[in-house]
Amino acid sequence: MNSRFLLPEDPSLRHAVIDVRSRVRLAMELLPDTWPMDTFIHHNPLNGLEDLSFEEAVRTGESLFKGKGYPGPGKIRESLRSGKIKLLDLEDTFERVLSPSFALGERPPFLPEMTLARFSLAQFLLSPDLPPFAPEPGDPSGFEWWNDLLPGVCRSLEELGRRADKHSLKKGLARFQALLSVEKEGKTFSLPEARTDAKDAVLRIVGLPGEGSTFSEWTDRLFGTHIHAEINSVLSDVAALYLDEGQSFWPTPGRERGFYRLIRERWATRLPALSPHPSMPKLFSMLPSSPEEAILRVLESWAIPRQEWVGLFSREFASLPGWSGAIRWRADEHAEEARLPFSIEPVEWLAIRLALESVMVGDVLSVSLKTGSSRTSLASFMQSNAKEFLLRHWRQDPSLPLSLVQDIDRLAERSLVWGQLNPYWDGVWTRAQNSRSRAFDESTRLAWAVFRAWAFWEPDGSIASWENQAVLDVMRSWDAQVPRERFGIWGLLAMEKNYRDTFLSTLSVSRKGHAALSSSRKETPTKAQLLFCIDVRSEGIRRHLEQLGGYETAGLAGFFGIPIRFKGFGSDHVQVLSPAILSPRHFLAEIHRPYEVGAVRVFFRGRRWLRWLSHLVHEMKNNIVTPYVFVEAIGWMSGLPMFGKTFLPGWYHRLVSRAERMFVPAISTTVLLDKISEKEARETVLSEERGLIRQVLIGKYGKKARSLPQNALEEFRYLVLSGVTRSPENISAETTLGRFLGLSWQEENELVRVLREDYQLRPKRSESRLEELSRMGLTPSEQVAFAETALSLAALHDNFAPLVVFFGHKSTSDNNPYESALDCGACGGQDGSPNARVAASLLNRPSVRAGLEKKGIRIPETTWFLAGVHDTTTDTFTLYDGEDWPVTHEKAIRDLVQDLHQAGLSLAGERLRTFPGSYQKDTEDISARLSARSHDWAEVRPEWGLSGNAAFLVGPRRLTRGVDLGGRVFLQEYEYTLDPSGKLLETLLSGPLVVARWISLEHYFSTIDNDVYGSGSKVSHNVVGRFGVQFGNGGDLRMGLPWQTVFDAGVSRHEPMRLLCVICAPRDKVESVLGGNLALSGPFDRGWAQLVVLDLPSGVFYEYRPGAGWTQWTQGLEKTSGEADSGQPVMERGNTWMA
CATH class of the missing domain: 1.10.150 (DNA polymerase; domain 1)
Incomplete structure (x- = not known):
């Protein structure tokens, strides 16, 4: 984040500017990066909070971003109904987490089966909770609030598959109300501060601006304004215009001067069209020349102490986390790497926001209070008018009687001169002390809690056992100590436990089965070794290929240990093909083969004409005059694309591809490897x-x-x-x-x-x-090193097959801003085929093989390496560099191509059944339907992507060979016997595991709260600036996954859980690797992921629990979740209810 602004010469001001920059950088660290859409990177939306425990980070995220962090009761009920979780799992989890903190030995008499855990479960699972307030007496809806709540209870019970009779439930609730003497007329207003000295309480209760909220949020809350939303709207618009990468027809002039200088000059003008607020020209014309000094000026005017700067800055940035994340990404030297023409420095963004906020808040305060916005003067003014400020604050309390709300609103509208209406505020204050609250009293709340416990556990039984006063006394003590705010994390723990037990049981049975088979099965020759990305979508194709016989598969990160910058033939852009946590140093380029010189001239000439034509159409459509003529002249020609892309997407795509190849022919290429x-x-x-x-x-x-x-x-x-x-x-x-x-x-x-x-x-x-x-290119030693890394990551050091194939993967979709989210995450959200081509080309070189032989890796002369790509949308394959294939391997390659086609069809049929409304008549129908989905511009769900991911397995393929893992597991090949030092395991845990954990957390939070951490529905998305999407026609950049990726018809496709990492190696080796590296052990210690070790020498599973160490896992070994025809266990698929 090197600033383009020079430091001032004055020593004291220089020190202050440096201090501002450092504190802005600290505040920015709390925000996640927002990558451009063409290289969408799965990331943890709370990445800046990973140094906190998972629970602390969720709480901080709720405060900063206003997003939920745990599955709610509706999601748990859905999981119970679908069988993804068992009620016993929930009960066991609640018992386990409650036992260290609560006295569980106390049981109500006559109800020996009822426990605190069961009582808590009923409160969690039966919606709705009691609302914070009831209708007021005399309200047309009546005071019988239960009439509105009982239908929700009935729906909850029905969702759980239980009988729900509203009449019986209503009688039961009435009985509990009578037993507990429920008051029906409300109670004295429950604001204890209303009975204390207002002057002493106002600063503590209302708080000053900047303490837990921004100045604009504080002003909106007390004065009913909408300044915060207005600022967000204005800044979103100017950021979209400034950062535009060619989408806008008329680019914003003057961007080369920088964001701060441009906006300062524009908003200093008195032209209303250029200034979003009438008071801005005067203030912005007086702003300093550097953003840091502008920030200092605003902070000084607000009297914010230095120790509160970072907190205030982080709240300001978090007001627009999408835009702030995009600005952070560009500021972290990515803009220069990506050759983006314009970027905004975080200090510029913050300076403009604070200046705008200062103007708008200052206007409201000067008109309403006749005072400035300094916190010192505000504190004095609040104490002088304490009752009014307290009542304005309590105006937001839903339990406040409606008559008081109306009185406060009437006075607030008349308070043009503060102090003159104090006698009236005193009268309202007095009435507040003697009013009846709309809040439910404790007996009502207890009656509702006991009723829900009875309705959940014994709705068909007699209520007599529950009427005993001793029973009610026990439940009263239970209700007082149940920490309802922790129900969410407990539900998450139960979901994770269920999947963990199922997966480990499956793994245990598979391991024992393969151990028995290996001693009796006769070895068959291996036709080819196929190396796939660890992506969960590769699991299915690997399984189907292995079932054909003669194939071994292995999984490794899809960049194959070769991080590169790559420029494709004819491309104007350089791709960064590596995980986001790496910064490649090596640059490779794709060039045409020597015999293609003539075709290359045709290629570039045709492409030049097509680009010219595209530019002309764009200009004609967006010019201020020509659209009218353009539509009249050739608008009818748009009918064919619209008809074809809507009704015959596959046919239209083939037609366009053939036409394009007439002008831009396919060129045979190779990758230039040498320096x-x-x-x-x-x-x-x-x-x-x-x-x-x-x-x-x-x-x-x-x-x-x-x-x-x-x-x-x-x-x-x-x-x-x-x-x-x-x-x-x-x-x-x-x-x-x-x-x-x-x-x-x-x-x-x-x-x-x-x-x-x-x-x-x-x-x-x-x-x-x-x-x-x-x-550009690689030295001979670098070529050998990259080749060795690729083989080591695949645990392939000997026993090479005649063919070894590196398969990258990509996706195909139309009209999809999130297309890169479906590509290879290990390649920066891009097509992984270049890395596969580089790996294969290197390993076919005699010089590289000679270098590997010196390192103990001997590759037979009969082995040939191929490169290919798996299209995960259509389950089709492409092999590259056919010009180099040896004649001796042609038959083997033809057989491979045929088997790839067959395995792809099998997987495609399996996947097709998971899409809503999909079906197939025959194998050809499968291929055609998936192809049509990939080219349909109205298809919001071309594939499920990584939705459903749940586990990361580091171990040998033999442990899961033949097992249907449901497309939910990242499979990283690892043989601990080939890694005596543990260095390779450390690499796997610091690279592929980090990427998998980010993918898991992206899906987790996008499922839990799609509106905040996701990006909402694709239906309302609009691309902005060619680098992001907005919801509708403005607002913040959306930073997560769309609703259609993780949901289907209101049912979550993705099961929100933290990633389960299973390492198959001796436990002491794992402890050695983790113990020496806090960066590796930290995420497990802080609860961001789960860790289990399968100690292969002993066959014992060890589960790691933060704060408690290792616990031997034994549960579930005696059962599996299902049996396949082959006798192998089958894991539940991510969308069982649709299968």
């Missing part, structure tokens, strides 16, 4: 710059420029890069290029300006490109 020399790098830069100049000249001056001599191009290139601006005073002899084209010196100057400004042909660009080329 280029410095001389070659300089020659490449020279060639590119000359080519750029020639291309510009051809565009401006036509065919004549094609025959321009090489020396003329070089002379003019030197002039452009020299930085000299020619004029009549310093003009030398005209250039060769000028003479050749017949240009005046003014025309030459204009051409120089265009090349420098529009095409960025400057010395800095040349140096940057030269540095990039110097990193």
Whole structure:
């Protein structure tokens, strides 16, 4: 986060500016990054809080982002109904977590089966809770509040599969009300502070702005304004315009000056259209030239002590977490890496927000209070008018009687001059002390709690056993000590326990079964070893391929241990193909094969024409005048795309692809692996710059420029890069290029300006490109190291098959801003095929094999490495670099292609049944339907992606071979016997596991609270600036997964749980690796993930519990969740209710 603003010369001000920058950086750390949509990275929405325990982070997230963090009773009821969780699991979990803190030995007489855990479960599972207030006496709805609540209880019972008779339930509730002497007329207003000295209580109860809320939130709460929402709306709009990457037809002028300077100048003007508030021009015209000084000025005017700055800054940033996260991502040097033209520094963003807030809040306070916004003056004023401030604050309490609410509202509207209405406020204050509250009394609450316990556990039984006073006394003590705020985490623990027991039981049975089979089964020759990404979507295809026989599969992170920056053939962009936690140093490029020179010319010519045509259509559609003519002239031509993409998406896609190939033919390519020399790098830069100049000249001056001599191009290139601006005073002899084209010196100057400004042909660009080329390719030692890493991650050191295939994966969808979320997360949300091609190409090189042999890895001459990609949307495969395949392996490759097709169809049929309303008639119908989904521009759910992920298994494939894991497990290959030092295990836990944990937490929070941590429904999404989505036509950037990814028809597709990590290795090895690295053990200690070790030498499972250490897991070993035809256990799928 290097600031573009220079530090001031004054030492004291310099120190203050540095302090502001450091505290802004600390506040920003609490926010997650928001990646651009073209490289969507799954991440933990509470990533900035991972140094806290999971429960503390959830509480902080609720405060900062206003988002829920645990599954509610509705989700638990849904899981009970679908069989994903058992009531016994819930009861056991509640017993376990309650036992250390509460006296569980106390049981109510006559009800020996009733326990505190069961009583608590009834309160959790039976909705609704008692509302905070009841209708007032005389209210048209009546005071019989239970008439509104009983239907909710009935629905809850029915969701749980229990009988619910409203008449019987109503009689039972009435009986408990009578037993507990429920009051029906309310009680004295339950605000103890109303009976204390108001002057002493006001600062403690109401609080000052900046203490737990921003100034705008404080003002909105007390004065009924909407400043906070207005600020968010204004800043969202200006950020979208400033950061736009080409979506807007008219880009915002002046962006090169920087966000702070641009907004300060715009809002300082008195033109109403450019200023969102009438008081802003005066204040913004007086703002300092640097954002840090502007922040200091606002903080000084508000009298905020230094120790509260970080808290205030974090709340300001969290007001728009999506935009703030995007700004943080760009500020962390990603903007330069991605070559984004514009970025906003966090201090600029905060300075504009605080200045805007200062203006709008200051106007309200000056009009309403006739005072400034300094907290010192506000504190004094609040104490002088304590009763009014307290009553305004209590106005938000739902238990406040309606008559008081109306009195407060009437006085608030008349309080133009504070102090003059104090006698009236005193009268309201007196009435508040003697009013009847709408809040339920304790006896009513207890009656409702006991009623729910009876309705849940004994609705068909007699109520007589519950009428004993001793029973009610026990339940009264229970109700007082039950921590209802912890029900959510307990429900989560029960869900996790159920899946953990099921998965470990399955793993245990599978391990024993394979141990028995391995001693009796005759070894069959391996046709190929297939290496897939650990992605949960690879589990199904691996299983189907293995069932065909002759195939071994292994899982490793989809970048195959080769982090690279990659430029595809014909691409203008460099892809970062590695996990987000890495920053690749090596740069590789895809080039055409030598015999494709002629086709390459056709390729670039056709692409140039198509781009020109696309640009023309875009200009015609968005110009202020031409749309009317455009629609009348050729608007009818839009009918074919609309009809085809809507009704025949597969056919239309094939038609467009064929037409495009007529202009832009497919080119055979290869990846350039070898390092280029410095001389070659300089020659490449020279060639590119000359080519750029020639291309510009051809565009401006036509065919004549094609025959321009090489020396003329070089002379003019030197002039452009020299930085000299020619004029009549310093003009030398005209250039060769000028003479050749017949240009005046003014025309030459204009051409120089265009090349420098529009095409960025400057010395800095040349140096940057030269540095990039110097990193292109791999040295011989780097090639060997990458090849060794790829094989080590796959636990493949010997027994090589004739074919070894690296499969990356990608997805295919249309009109889907979240397409990259379906691609390979280990490749930065992109297609993983380049990494697969690099890995295979390296391992086929004799020099690399010789280097590996020196390291003890001997690859037979009969082994050939292939690269391919698995399209997870259509379950189809593509193999690359067929020009290099040896003749000796052609039959084996043909057999592989056939088996890939068969396995893909089998998996496709399995997946197709999970989509709502899907069916298939035959195998061809499967392929056609999935292909149609991938090209349907109205399809909101082209595939489920990683929804349903639940576990991360580090161990050998033989433990799960043949087991249907339901597409829910990340499978990382690992043989502890090949890793004596534990270094490889440390790498796996610090790399692939981190990515898997982020994926899990992204899905978890997007399921728990999709409105806050997710991105809502795709139906209302609009792409903004080509880098993000907004909900509707404005507002914050959405930072999580869409509703359609984790839900289906209101039922959650994803089961929200923390990731279960199972490591198959000796426990002492795991302890050694984790014990020496707090970064690895911390997430388990703080509860962000679950950890189980399968001690392979002994076959014992050990579960790690934070704060309690290791516990031997034994539960569930005697049972499995199902049996497949092969005799292998089958894990429950993520969407069993639709299967």
